[in-house]
Amino acid sequence: MTAPAAPPIRTVGNSAVAAVGILAGALGTLESVVSPTLPLLQRELGIDPAQGALLSIAMLITGALTAPIAGVLGDRHGGKRVMIWLMVVVTAGGLVSSLAPNLPVLLAGQALEGAMVGAMPLSFILMRKLLPADRSPVAIGVVSGFFVGGGMLGTLIAGPIAEGLSRRWMFAIPTMAIVAATVLVHRLLPGDQPSRTDARIDWPGMLLLSGIVLTFMAGLATAPDMGSQPLLLIGVVVLLAIFVTGWVAVERRTATPMFDLRLLARPAIWRSYVVTFATCVGAALSIYLVTQLFAVSGDGYGFGASPTDIGRYLLPAAAMAAISGPLGGLGVRRFGSTAVVAAGIVLMTAGLIGMALVHTEVWHLVVGKALISLANGACITALVIKTATSVDQGNTGTATSMVLVIRVLGFATGAQIGGAVLTAGTPAGSDIPAESAYVTALVIAGVVTTLSLLALRTMSKGARN
Template structure:
């Protein structure tokens, strides 16, 4: 299941330029497509654990993966962007299903074996992501874009049936007397969706100022309402009161800033591989882009354990500082030099490694800065900060390319890429000032 889900999750990234051409999307719409699955995941993840406790992990896991299979089917059959976005929203359930699978494994195996099994599940998901990244291009180019969603969806459906049939059921561990925070979840959903619409429409503000202004007002209403509801909720999905703690507030700000810089590079690099400009870009197809992005996926895989080891030995400040410097230098280098494929491949890999180091340190620091019963809520704040950073950065990159593409052309100016990498570098470098407030050395 983890292998097939990882493959389905990763097919969009290397094929964004191809999907933009086939569906007539702008770069801003392409950026929205690249992050919508992550947004759904941010909303599903806090609920998955609670539903698993209330109804049993296996039952909820199977139902979530059924939703993923439906989403993959919708994506495979999608004739246009709105339907494809709907499919990606449904596929976002897999983000919540993955940590839930860890709970199911832990409930069905002895402690020693469960640690190994969780590592295997994580490795299979990452391995599936690499398979999806490498296979999406050839499948889309030789068959069609529909099949690049259909094939992993068939595998997801088959794996879900096997899990439902072969995995023993785990009993509910208890009930949550406080209930589920549905008002907070709905307001958070509205806030994130409205933010995406604001960012998507920003490049066209001149032609639709009234619509954009109304969305900004609606976004403010959702944000104020969400904070008000969560402050009074008995069991909030995400408790904004935790932001009053300096360690949590610092971690959220750092995560947002770092992920903003990362997501701009994540979006701009494949676009530059595909670009066919005069003296810039490489005109690469989806298959080639998948191979070019693979080193970055490997680096991201290694970043988690390396970040954990570094945090334990040197402390969060040293790990985050190293990651921020590495990412800033890589972004500056990409802005200055991007004339060879290896420039982008190496730059993207270093950015992925730096991002993984920083986020791992933030998650570790947050988990140890709160009481055990607040760990889930606190790490949910980091997750939302990560999603917001990716959303803003990706949409900003798309907006820059859209604004720099002349009417009647599908080639963005080189200056848009330079500006995007430079802005990402400046924003990321600001994290150094925030990182100075992290505890120095190793916390005992």
């Protein structure tokens, strides 16, 4: 059901778009500070690697569950209002994390911070509502680019802040930036009218989607044990099948589904989701493997780099990630989203295979990672724009939030594949993987990324975008 006619909303200027972009950058920074400092957190909190792994995925899980809820609420109540309330939750999470004396409290803080993922579909709702059609793709690209760039910035600064000040400040500083950016958004961005009036939340659908995400994550976490415990594999597959079947049944029957399954009948939508998953698997593998290669000192390979050195080496990738969103938005306006995604996939594949073949010098990895960051950022931006413009305004938040859920699942899958391949490639009696394990994992990433071209090929038959 569409909302009653409302007075037209004035379009926003560049300052308002910049405010949303700055907020996205601050969120991306806070999102990424745990990963590079996980060994430090384990040491200071006295936790083992298994508990550290739980800490590393807590935000991913809650983020994947929050994004669809935020998208639906934004469509039905207005994107700006819901975004402000989400930032209150994220700020509380940042404060809890910065003050956490132990693992349970830090996990609670990370769970609250996960609400930040919901801000992205809300920003897409706002950019599409408050900007002319020819400006919204670039604005969406700017916001996406700031978020990705913020993530790289967090990876770079987390270690120096934690070592130079304390682990508390690596949470507190991005949280203060989020508060300041939220004030800017509140002042500069006009309120938007709800796109839909059916304000009921599909709680059964949300619970079943939560079951799907949690089962999928649990399956990834226990994947190394499944070879020796086939019943575990069967249990995960059966449970996942039950949740998926139940979710589909509920979404088909409810009057106000959280996700309209009829959208999946559109090739532009389901193929966007497939390509998003595949490219994020490849990107996650590159992030994990390149960092490991910089740090490792193996037999004839690796560089034994310190955390500070790794930060410097990743700086070009951070710069490419920051500009990838705006470039992707400009590319979509000029050439169409399919062309941008195809170019990004080719560039990502070249970077991954290139690093698999040649990684004897630092600059080989620096260049390869920078190319992948640029290509992946442009791909995700173009896929979000494609998804947003393939549905009516009332479904913008719902459809784009699923892109973000799939992005989270893709990154989690890629990281797990990387860890599994390196573990399998570690010789007995050694804790350093063989060089061939890195090569194998990078080739896998390149193959998965390339295969996404099969879904892309007919993503928009007869359509320019």
